[in-house]
Structures are given as C-alpha cells and as structure tokens.
Amino acid sequence: MDTKKMAIIATKGTLDWAYPPFILASTAASLGWEVQVFFTFYGLQLLRKDLSGIKISPLANPAMPMPVPMPVLVQALPGMESMATMMMKNKMKSKGVASLEELRNVCIEADVKFIACQMTVDLFEFDKNDFIPQAEFGGAATFLGFAGDTNVCLYI
Amino acid sequence: MNFDKELDARGLACPLPIVKTRKALNELASGQVLKVTATDSGSLADMKAFSEQTGNELLSSTQEGGLYVFYLKRR
Numbered sequence: 001m002d003t004k005k006m007a008i009i010a011t012k013g014t015l016d017w018a019y020p021p022f023i024l025a026s027t028a029a030s031l032g033w034e035v036q037v038f039f040t041f042y043g044l045q046l047l048r049k050d051l052s053g054i055k056i057s058p059l060a061n062p063a064m065p066m067p068v069p070m071p072v073l074v075q076a077l078p079g080m081e082s083m084a085t086m087m088m089k090n091k092m093k094s095k096g097v098a099s100l101e102e103l104r105n106v107c108i109e110a111d112v113k114f115i116a117c118q119m120t121v122d123l124f125e126f127d128k129n130d131f132i133p134q135a136e137f138g139g140a141a142t143f144l145g146f147a148g149d150t151n152v153c154l155y156i
Numbered sequence: 157m158n159f160d161k162e163l164d165a166r167g168l169a170c171p172l173p174i175v176k177t178r179k180a181l182n183e184l185a186s187g188q189v190l191k192v193t194a195t196d197s198g199s200l201a202d203m204k205a206f207s208e209q210t211g212n213e214l215l216s217s218t219q220e221g222g223l224y225v226f227y228l229k230r231r
Binding site: 030032097 | 169177210
C-alpha cells in the first residue's frame with residue numbers, strides 16, 4: 001500500500017477553526033498517512049507553546065448554539081468572549097472531545113510536520129521562542145514542494 | 157471472541173477512538189487481536205474506514221444499547 005499524503009493550510013486562530021486541521025492531521029497520521037500542516041496568518045497562533053489564548057467568539061457567528069438567546073450587542077460586552085470560550089471548553093470536555101493540546105501532541109508523536117509561515121512571523125513580529133520547538137519555518141514554496149505530491153490538500 | 161489487548165474508548169469523541177486504536181495496535185504483534193469498546197456512534201463508520209485504510213482486519217463490529225464493540229486483527 002502506497003503511503004498517502006495530506007497537506008493542510010491552517011489560516012484561522014479561533015477555537016472552532018483550530019479543530020479541523022488538528023483533527024484531520026491526527027486522524028490521517030493514525031491511518032499511516034504522511035501529513036504536513038502549514039500555519040499562516042492567524043493560524044500561526046496554533047503553534048504557540050501556550051494555547052490558552054485560543055478563544056471562540058460568538059460575534060458574527062449566528063450559527064453558534066447559545067444556551068439562551070443573546071442579542072448581538074450583549075455578545076459584544078467585555079468578558080463575553082472569555083465566557084463563551086469557557087462554556088465551549090467545558091461542553092467539549094463533558095462530551096469527550098479532545099483538547100487542542102491533546103490533538104496537537106498526537107500529531108507531534110506521529111511525526112506530522114508543522115511549518116510556520118516565516119512571512120507571518122516577520123509581519124506580526126512574533127518571537128520564535130513562543131512557538132513549539134517542532135515548528136519549522138518556511139514559505140509558500142516549502143508548502144507547495146510537499147503539497148504538489150499529495151492525495152488530499154485543504155485550505156482551512 | 158479471544159483478544160490479546162483491550163482498549164476502553166468509552167466517552168471519547170472523534171477522532172480519539174481511532175487515534176487510540178492506532179496506538180493500541182502498534183503495541184501488538186502481527187496477527188494479534190485488539191478489542192475496542194466505544195460509545196461514539198460515528199466510530200461504527202470510522203472503524204470500518206480505518207480498517208480499510210490501514211489493512212488491519214475488522215473481524216467483528218457490533219452495537220448494543222449505545223455501546224460499540226470492535227475486534228481488529230493487527231496487520
């Protein structure tokens with residue numbers, strides 16, 4: 001059986017958008033696939049050593065289930081983002097959904113390659129020391145070098 | 157059915173049952189059997205796909221009262 005390959009571009013840095021790349025990467029790795037994830041723009045936040053800053057925002061997301069109907073103006077109040085994040089994390093835990101850290105660790109153990117976008121690092125003046133040591137740094141050509149030869153290629 | 161190792165994946169959601177199944181299978185020798193118990197209803201389809209993708213034979217897949225039991229033979 002030929003080894004299948006998957007390449008993912010992760011561009012979002014909110015809790016809800018953080019899950020798809022890590023779920024797919026960890027699952028594909030479990031299936032024996034070779035996987036690379038390229039983190040760019042806000043997605044780069046997912047490579048931080050500390051993921052506690054990854055939050056969910058109820059704003060501009062009318063599809064997000066709320067325990068009680070909540071007007072948009074209320075959702076915009078200070079502290080609402082942290083509260084929504086806490087509630088979402090608690091719900092996930094109670095339903096047996098893995099934490100981002102857990103899924104990311106599965107990826108690392110399975111040798112999923114994490115590429116951090118060097119341009120984004122420079123643009124936002126990020127400190128490379130804030131990222132996990134497994135992150136490698138590269139650009140579009142690095143991604144395409146791998147992506148050109150994959151079975152599945154996703155932009156998330 | 158006889159098995160060599162048992163994995164309790166009850167209460168875990170996608171993709172953890174598959175991820176943990178992979179890890180458990182890695183600890184077995186070729187031909188040995190892993191029993192997996194799960195509560196994730198998606199695991200019914202996922203375990204089949206996992207078996208087809210990885211070549212680890214799904215010997216049995218049963219469902220009883222919200223409990224899913226799988227027997228996989230290590231490739």
